[in-house]
Amino acid sequence: MTPIAHTVGADDMVAYLLADVAAGAEISLQGAATGAVTAQDAISVFHKIALRPIRAGETVWRGGWPIGRATADIAAGAHVHTHNLVSAHATTSGHGRHRGGGTCAHP
């Protein structure tokens, strides 16, 4: 069975895998966008796959919302996560990043 990735908006730059996939897997899209994409990486269920090349510094959009900024060039089909996507609200100096962790927001 072809693995499926879910899209929210027709112009989304990423899709969400509905099953774990291996690198090289052909993935078909469901939701607002249709088509197919080839996974460049092994990607876990509900993680994101790039639907087109994304340049470092580019804002990544999903469902009409910006979900962060690319920190590296990302190839179509690559895994998009914290290693190449960062919050626009992350402090840029690195000072204080992830220090303490005393306030546990959620769950």
Add this chain to the structure above:
Amino acid sequence: MVRGPETFRGYPRPSGRPGIRNHLLVLNATGLTDAAARRIAGALPSTVFAGTMFGMGMVGRDAELHLAALSGLAVHPNCGAVLLIGADRTRLDQLIAVLDRDGRPYAALGLDEVGHDAHLLSQRSLALGAGLLRRLSAQQPQDCPLIDLLLACECGLSDPSSGLAANPLLGRVADWLVDAGGSVMLGESIEWLGTEEELARRAATPELGRALKQAVRRRLDLAHAAGLDLLGTNPNAANIKAGLSTIEEKASGAVQKAGTRPIRSLLAYAETPATPGLHFMDAPSYSPESLTGFVAAGAQMILFTTGLGNSYCSALAPTLKLSANAATAGALGRQIDFDASGLLAGRTMDDMAARLIEEIAATAAGQLTYGEIMGEGGEAISRFGEAI
């Protein structure tokens, strides 16, 4: 277009909204009597416990909001009667005044009225509780209009399935209830981050739009002032492992719970909405204190989406747990009340919303949530500053 019932089953109260449960509430008003009050609640059948671990020494806004929350719990719609327990008469008198204005049955007992004897406090409280239980057992539910229904929406231990499916489902149900004249509440202010402009456009007034944006800004400043980058805190490690990368990604999924209707007000913690419609509460996002903010404001039921299985529930408001993650819904089949995973496998949003509305109506009419069956619920009033 989603259709649903025009009424729900509720127990009428002397003031405020009708309840979908008819509990005796043992309300502990001071930290000193927490253990005694829990013991008393445990010995009385069909009783829920709520209260505070704190007491004297709170000041300013912290003291005000704490009293507001305790007052809200005392007259919660799902309480048919209240047994107030406390160490000192001052706090009890403040809550007695609230209950006298309300008019529902209550009894109050202070440790200082029984010679500071915790044994005697338990003994006398059981007799008082028995009397209240008898009185509330005579109360009957009746059909109530949807204008009297206040649902709160929450998400916890989210994964991408929350934002993709479960939260939009709550949004569809929120739109239905708002259109039908009822009320919906959303909190967790930090999770509006990145969506403020859109939320501001949906605000009933420009002033409210500015207030919504300021509320998010204040939470972000709070995080930064504490030396915290939100990355690693929100989304947390479990969210990230599940696939959520940034707070914007999580937040833009989280606000889907709010549906699409105009935002009527920005509520303070535990503040009751003054009008029907959609309301946002400026509150912390950690589930226990977040849910209690909604409950103290009078929410009769919580709709709670989860990706990975957050089990926390309110003690007073039945908390319907939903997941659109098929693995979670399957593995936690006696903890997740509603499996919404069909939304990612071809089921339509309207079809799933109609099913969820049926589940809400059944829950209002008395069907127990798994959280109620397990006794998983708690209440935790948030704190807003240091005490003396």
